[in-house]
Amino acid sequence: MEINISSIIEQAPVGIITFSLDGKIDLVNQNFEKFNILYQLETPSLLGTNIFKTDIFPSASLIEELNELKEGFSFEKEIREVRTNDGGRITLIVKGAPLYHEEKISGGILLIEDIKILIDLSAPHELRADYIEKAIRRVNDFLIVTNQKGEIKFSAGSAPEKLNITQPSIIGKSLSELFNSSVQNSLTQSISKVTKSREPLRINLDLNISKKPYTFECRIEPLLSKRGTIQFIYFFFNDITSEAVEKSRKDRLVSELDYYRAVTSNLSNALFAVDNAGNIIFWDDEAVKLFGHTTEEMRGKYFGEALKLFNEDYFRKILKDLKQQKIWEINVNIFGKDQVKQTFELKFSFVDEKQDAIIVLCNNITERFEEDEKIKSSEKKLKNIVANTGQLICSVDQSGKILYANSTFLKVLDYSGEEITGKNISDLLLPSFLENNSLDLNELSIEKTKGVSLPFLTKEKKQVQTLAAINPFFDVNTKESGFNLFLTDISAEKSAEKELPLYKSLFEASQDGIAVESEGKIVKANDSFAEIFGYDNRTELIDRDLIDLVSNDDVLKVVEYFRLLEQKKNAPDRFEFLGKKRDSSFIYTELSVSTFESDNKVYVVMVTRDVTERKRAQKVIRESEEKYRNVTENIDDFLYTFERVDNFMRPLFYTSAVKKVTGYSQSDFLEDSKLFLKIIHPDDFPMLKKRLSDLIRSKFQLSSEVEVRIINKQGGAVWIRNKTKIVRDEAGKIQKIYGLVSDITLKKRAEEELKKSTENLLKLNETKDRFISIISHDLRTPFSSILGFTELLSNDDTLSKDERSQYINFIKDSSNSMLSLVNSLLDWTRLQTGRVKFEPQKIRANTIIEKSINTLSGMSYQKGINVSSTVGSDYFVFVDKYLIEQVFNNLLSNAIKFTSRDENVTVSVKQSGAARFLEFSVNDTGKG
Numbered sequence: 001m002e003i004n005i006s007s008i009i010e011q012a013p014v015g016i017i018t019f020s021l022d023g024k025i026d027l028v029n030q031n032f033e034k035f036n037i038l039y040q041l042e043t044p045s046l047l048g049t050n051i052f053k054t055d056i057f058p059s060a061s062l063i064e065e066l067n068e069l070k071e072g073f074s075f076e077k078e079i080r081e082v083r084t085n086d087g088g089r090i091t092l093i094v095k096g097a098p099l100y101h102e103e104k105i106s107g108g109i110l111l112i113e114d115i116k117i118l119i120d121l122s123a124p125h126e127l128r129a130d131y132i133e134k135a136i137r138r139v140n141d142f143l144i145v146t147n148q149k150g151e152i153k154f155s156a157g158s159a160p161e162k163l164n165i166t167q168p169s170i171i172g173k174s175l176s177e178l179f180n181s182s183v184q185n186s187l188t189q190s191i192s193k194v195t196k197s198r199e200p201l202r203i204n205l206d207l208n209i210s211k212k213p214y215t216f217e218c219r220i221e222p223l224l225s226k227r228g229t230i231q232f233i234y235f236f237f238n239d240i241t242s243e244a245v246e247k248s249r250k251d252r253l254v255s256e257l258d259y260y261r262a263v264t265s266n267l268s269n270a271l272f273a274v275d276n277a278g279n280i281i282f283w284d285d286e287a288v289k290l291f292g293h294t295t296e297e298m299r300g301k302y303f304g305e306a307l308k309l310f311n312e313d314y315f316r317k318i319l320k321d322l323k324q325q326k327i328w329e330i331n332v333n334i335f336g337k338d339q340v341k342q343t344f345e346l347k348f349s350f351v352d353e354k355q356d357a358i359i360v361l362c363n364n365i366t367e368r369f370e371e372d373e374k375i376k377s378s379e380k381k382l383k384n385i386v387a388n389t390g391q392l393i394c395s396v397d398q399s400g401k402i403l404y405a406n407s408t409f410l411k412v413l414d415y416s417g418e419e420i421t422g423k424n425i426s427d428l429l430l431p432s433f434l435e436n437n438s439l440d441l442n443e444l445s446i447e448k449t450k451g452v453s454l455p456f457l458t459k460e461k462k463q464v465q466t467l468a469a470i471n472p473f474f475d476v477n478t479k480e481s482g483f484n485l486f487l488t489d490i491s492a493e494k495s496a497e498k499e500l501p502l503y504k505s506l507f508e509a510s511q512d513g514i515a516v517e518s519e520g521k522i523v524k525a526n527d528s529f530a531e532i533f534g535y536d537n538r539t540e541l542i543d544r545d546l547i548d549l550v551s552n553d554d555v556l557k558v559v560e561y562f563r564l565l566e567q568k569k570n571a572p573d574r575f576e577f578l579g580k581k582r583d584s585s586f587i588y589t590e591l592s593v594s595t596f597e598s599d600n601k602v603y604v605v606m607v608t609r610d611v612t613e614r615k616r617a618q619k620v621i622r623e624s625e626e627k628y629r630n631v632t633e634n635i636d637d638f639l640y641t642f643e644r645v646d647n648f649m650r651p652l653f654y655t656s657a658v659k660k661v662t663g664y665s666q667s668d669f670l671e672d673s674k675l676f677l678k679i680i681h682p683d684d685f686p687m688l689k690k691r692l693s694d695l696i697r698s699k700f701q702l703s704s705e706v707e708v709r710i711i712n713k714q715g716g717a718v719w720i721r722n723k724t725k726i727v728r729d730e731a732g733k734i735q736k737i738y739g740l741v742s743d744i745t746l747k748k749r750a751e752e753e754l755k756k757s758t759e760n761l762l763k764l765n766e767t768k769d770r771f772i773s774i775i776s777h778d779l780r781t782p783f784s785s786i787l788g789f790t791e792l793l794s795n796d797d798t799l800s801k802d803e804r805s806q807y808i809n810f811i812k813d814s815s816n817s818m819l820s821l822v823n824s825l826l827d828w829t830r831l832q833t834g835r836v837k838f839e840p841q842k843i844r845a846n847t848i849i850e851k852s853i854n855t856l857s858g859m860s861y862q863k864g865i866n867v868s869s870t871v872g873s874d875y876f877v878f879v880d881k882y883l884i885e886q887v888f889n890n891l892l893s894n895a896i897k898f899t900s901r902d903e904n905v906t907v908s909v910k911q912s913g914a915a916r917f918l919e920f921s922v923n924d925t926g927k928g
Contacts, residue, residue: 015112021070021105023052032112056110062094069096069108090114141216142237148230150175150191175235183207187218194220195230204240215244270344270362273351278302278315281357290362291334303360307334322348323355331365343369392466392487395473400425400441403482412489414459425485430455430463441483444470454487465491513608517546517562518601532589532610534582551578551586565595566602576611588615636660640669642737649673649737661720661743663713681709681717699732707744719748778821778886781893782814785858789814810858817855817889824886838880845875845918849907852888860896860905867892869907875918891922898926 015032019025025046046054055061057079065075074097095111145154152170176184183205190203200221207214219236270290273282280303283295291298291307304310309332310318322328328348333341344362351357386393392409396402405420413420413428426439433455444452452468466487475481507514513529515522522545525538533549535541550558554577564571571593579589592607638657642649651673654666662679669675680688688708695704704724709717721744727736789807792799799807849869853860860867877884888907895905903925912919 015110017046017051017056017110017112018099018107019051019109020107023050023066025049025051025054026107057092062096065096066108069098070105072098072105074098141239144170144175144235144237146175146233146235148195148233153232179205179207190218190220191233194222194233198222198224198228198230204244213241214239215241269364271359272298272303272362273357273359274303275357276319276355278304278310278312280306287362309334318348319358322350322358326350331369334362342366392485392489394420394425394485394487395482396425396441396485397482398441398480400439409487412458412464413456419459428456430457441470442472444468453490456487463491464489465494510607513606515541515606515608517604517606520545520547520562522546523603529606529608532587532608533579534585549579551580554578562604565593565604568595568602588612637740637742640739640741642739644733644735649734658741661712661718661741662710679710679712681711684708695726696734699728702726702728707748718743719745774890775821775825778824778890778893779818781856781859781889782817782821784862785814785856786811786818788858788862807858810854810861813851813855814858817885820882820885823882838883840878840880842876842878843881844873845877845909845920846871846873848877848881848884849888849920852885852892853907855889856892856896859893863896863899864901865896865899865903865905867896867905867907871907871909871920875909877918888920888922895922895924895926899924900926 016029018027060079076095079092093113098105099107143156205216217238217240221234222230223232270287271284280298283298343366347361394405454468456464469486471484513532515525515529525541530538575591579587590609590611638655641653721742723740725738905924
């Protein structure tokens with residue numbers, strides 16, 4: 001058995017909601033809708049709404065869980081004690097899971113289950129009674145539930161007062177006690193049938209209550225246990241009194257229609273009746289025969305749909321018109337039971353003054369209608385023949401006044417129907433013809449066999465020569481009342497007679513070879529044709545086989561071509577073959593051909609040219625093009641061409657190398673004329689746009705070159721050089737652009753590397769100069785100290801031995817400082833070559849400072865400057881000893897240099913703002 005998935009979803013015992021990835025709800029099954037009815041939940045109408053913007057259960061939000069579901073996470077949530085409208089409470093379980101399509105999340109699904117019903121009730125017998133009551137009122141007037149013995153166990157509904165029943169008093173009673181004997185018998189028989197068949201049953205019960213007749217429909221349904229035994233029997237009562245009355249009225253109406261049935265049966269016309277809704281209430285035997293449907297099949301159906309005639313809107317129009325007129329008629333085509341189309345005249349009329357039923361009489365007018373259609377068709381065909389024939393046809397009265405002119409007459413003479421009607425035929429003829437000839441239509445109509453030549457003038461006064469046949473026509477009394485003129489345009493023949501000498505002279509004098517061929521023989525040729533094939537004159541070619549002028553290699557090709565021409569099949573207008581001259585040499589020949597027929601023979605007119613030189617030139621061009629193609633296909637640069645088409649520059653050509661440079665194929669660029677601009681690097685586009693704008697505005701610039709970056713198909717940046725050659729018209733407008741594009745990425749990279757190397761060398765040179773300047777300055781300091789103490793030792797004889805020893809030590813310290821600077825120079829060299837040594841160690845800061853003060857003491861002594869330090873022995877630093885000494889030597893040297901005589905220079909230290917760092921200061925009273 002085939003499983004219907006949609007049916008399973010609809011009938012599943014859980015609520016199901018599905019939605020798309022954007023949140024649109026596309027399915028809500030029946031069980032969820034039943035939740036709304038059963039528990040009277042105030043949930044909104046969900047189908048088509050957005051689940052992310054709608055609270056399915058107003059008392060609990062699922063938005064957070066739904067957003068997680070979009071990320072692929074399933075969820076299960078319990079919604080406790082959801083309040084219903086009647087004061088009850090239910091607990092729901094909502095389960096959500098994503099839906100996938102081709103491994104991607106396409107939406108989600110929610111399953112809703114009710115797991116508990118909590119209602120505050122005072123007594124067990126009240127359990128859900130109010131719900132059952134409300135449900136019954138929606139679909140039935142009254143409900144009685146009995147056990148299999150017929151004892152009433154439950155009742156509900158709104159119609160017990162009609163049955164004279166008080167609900168509380170019937171519980172526990174037998175069902176038979178409520179009704180009279182006839183109703184009891186009907187119920188007993190029905191209960192017996194239900195008990196045996198285990199199937200529901202419907203019966204109608206006629207009751208007389210308070211002296212008023214009532215008709216109730218009783219639906220009897222058994223409630224079976226799991227073992228198949230009857231536990232309870234449900235009796236659903238519906239008051240159908242009004243429907244029964246209406247049915248009775250319609251039955252009376254049908255009996256009244258029997259009279260019409262008897263009348264129409266002798267007329268072979270179908271008859272049926274409908275109510276004001278268009279539903280069939282009467283269907284006679286002739287209607288059965290005509291339409292092939294029985295009365296039982298048609299009764300109650302809407303006749304417009306059953307007979308495929310009218311929709312309900314059209315029937316309402318008929319009903320409206322019928323109220324204003326007694327009979328409404330229409331002709332319709334109806335297909336009978338044999339599927340043969342017949343035409344009927346339908347006449348609609350009300351049955352009586354109440355206007356609540358309509359009789360429809362169907363009169364078969366097929367034969368009459370077909371005869372009318374044949375006459376109309378013949379008349380239409382005749383009019384079409386006259387109107388569209390190639391002949392010029394007009395009708396005139398006895399005086400020559402035009403009564404009618406066909407479309408050919410109007411077209412040839414360039415008049416409209418309004419303009420021609422009322423004119424006299426003589427007004428349209430050439431005035432010189434009327435001066436020399438009499439226009440007596442009676443006399444001319446007698447000369448039928450000869451035909452009369454009549455020259456007409458068009459509206460624009462152009463002459464049209466015609467050959468006229470004139471026939472009189474008569475009125476109903478056989479009295480001649482006018483003439484029909486049948487005119488044949490012979491202007492072309494007349495013109496051909498005049499032009500024949502001209503064509504003959506052109507044929508003889510043409511520089512092109514012209515010949516006429518029929519059945520393989522040359523029947524006519526001019527001297528130029530003979531000269532092309534090396535003959536002295538044209539007479540030598542008459543009656544010669546055309547094949548004699550064809551090389552053996554092309555004989556079959558030429559024969560096949562002329563066979564296609566003679567059979568009027570598709571053949572090209574131009575044809576080339578290798579011709580053979582009289583001296584057996586060969587020439588390339590091109591034929592332009594046309595054909596005509598005369599005396600049942602097909603003639604081929606050949607205009608012949610010697611194209612040998614052109615063929616040689618084409619061969620040279622092809623070879624050149626092949627060389628050019630080989631060159632363009634084997635270079636890395638690509639060429640392109642643009643041409644102006646309808647005020648736009650369109651690409652015509654790109655060489656295959658375009659894919660090497662851009663990654664895009666030739667077809668990509670040809671299909672998108674703006675692709676070249678689209679791939680320009682964003683940083684370079686403003687510059688290129690300005691260059692192109694200047695190029696377009698200029699009327700004289702014929703070439704251009706620009707270097708820009710493009711983004712290739714793989715997303716990489718490529719440098720290109722675009723050289724263009726421009727062709728302009730006389731007004732300076734660009735007509736064509738020829739371009740050559742080269743990939744210069746490697747060149748640009750080399751230039752960039754060279755630029756960086758140059759900058760690095762400049763920086764290195766600048767660093768070298770600065771370093772030499774610093775070294776020169778640093779060397780000057782110890783030299784000054786050495787010179788100062790040396791000068792004291794050599795010039796001051798008053799110095800004591802201790803002083804001399806001290807000064808010698810100062811000179812030694814300065815020499816060591818110089819040696820340190822030289823070592824630093826070496827260190828700098830090692831730094832440049834990557835061989836520098838940095839050897840930090842923990843030392844006392846005051847030791848380094850005192851050594852620097854001693855090194856520069858000669859310089860400070862000469863200027864009488866006192867250099868001191870406030871740095872104690874409790875400060876330790878982790879530094880390279882020699883590098884830090886150079887730093888202090890430079891700082892103290894600068895301070896001594898710019899400090900005046902007898903001033904002070906002091907070195908101090910304090911804690912830096914950064915942890916584990918010290919800040920040393922050299923304070924002087926100099927200008928710096």
